Amino acid sequence: MSEWWSYGLADLLLFSPRVYYRLFETINTVWWLVVASAFIAGLIAFGLAMRHGHRGNRVILVLLSLIWGWVSYGFLWQYYMPINWAVPYFLPGFVAETALLMMFALRPLPLRFGWRGDLSSYFGVGLVACAFLIYPFAGLIEGRDLIQAELFGSAPDPTALGTLGFVLIARGTWRWLLLPVPLIWCVLSSVTLWVMDQQIALVPLIAVWLTVFCGWLDLKNGVTTRRITEAELAD
């Protein structure tokens, strides 16, 4: 389409908030067991990340990879694509994120998750907490039913938010490869929610800003660039 310049943001909104939030109601109802499993898998991954020692690093990455795979198929492919013709354009990004997480899990030296006590760690944990506890239930304030909750592990927005948090509490070279897809998704989601006049549109945008800021701090402090040693991994 060569005439994109002639469209405004409002033109590209294809669905109403009513239909959008019904998608979460449907997936939560029809796939409740998978949705609950994915949410619990996320909690386990977070527990492992915060645990002393680093033996669960590969498990965290495998769980996150499975979660991104489920979001790609379960939500985007099954439910979101019928109402949004743009999904095929960003679905490959979700598949790439799934593959990257699995690739990091299979590397000889996977990413090392853990609390470092620096600003990035605080914001990372904050983002994960927001993804699990705040974002899913923000709709209650706006009068939506609990069954329409966007849960980490199945809904793309909290999953992207939480993944940014996980990356911020991770160390290791190339971890920045995991950032573009959730960052881009957060921006797209924020725009979609803003056009739908949803106040929560600010949250993904704040997450983007915090991640970029913390990434810059980590780069300055050498957190990102310093290689993890075998000895550290064996801790």
Place this chain on the structure above:
Amino acid sequence: MSDIDRRRFLQATTAFGAFGAVASLGLNKTALAQGLRAGDLPDILRKAIPSTGEEIPAVGLGSWITFNVGNDMALRDQCADVISAFFAAGGRMIDSSPMYGSAQEVIGYCLDKLGAHDQVFSTDKVWTSGDGMAQLDQTLARWNTQKFDLLQVHNLVGITDNLQLLYRLKDKGLVRYVGVTTSHGRRTEDLIAVMKNERLDFVQVTYNPIDRKVEEYLLPLAYDRGIAVIVNRPFRGGSLVQRLEGEPLPEFAAELKVESWAQLILKYLIAHPSVTCPIPATTNPGHAAENMRAATGVLPDEKMREQIAAVIGVLV
């Protein structure tokens, strides 16, 4: 505006207003090229498509956002209720586009469910700078139909190739009318150029008491060249009636016997001599019927149309 007979247009405007005053009395209904006439259903006003003289109900049904409900069967059935109420109230034209997500497929589902493929004046669009025919094949399949009443080039996308494609389909009898659309007042100059140079049956533009740019040149041009006009975004995507909600209707609206701001706005649009059919969208069967009732009874004359625009302009 040198190539437009402005005087003839203004005469028609005045005559149309006068007609509005007598329409409800069942008097002369054939004076104007795009005049109104009572249809088969009681009190439903119809307007003529200038290129053929075929008359269609003066209010249609849009599907942007409202019919994009995906595979949600409960919402699909609600859409079927909307179309059922629309037909029951005398409506015929339903408009969609490949840009509207699942709307085409949902319309096809509704028409199948209602067994109403023969009742609809089917209106869709081609929206690609690639293979227009491939997209139209997909559109036909989604509607579960063999041909369309009207196909339009959406937002002038790939206008040269797509317009030629639609002309060929018209020659083959696969579509009865050809048109071009735009919205939000964008690319108006380009649309005017196409209207001047092509043999269009329809154009579709944004028009409402707030967005009146088309009144200056485009609507008179359409009248002069005998092009039917479909009006999209009559309620500015719903925001206009939301803003007016709770405000009392102006006293003069009693003369028009309108029940709501939505009906007042639709009467404002229908009363313009160039306008053939506004296409409000809704998810509410009651609103679909209410919108159709705007195509009944008295229409505002030019003076009252200005009053409507002024009042709404102050309130929003």
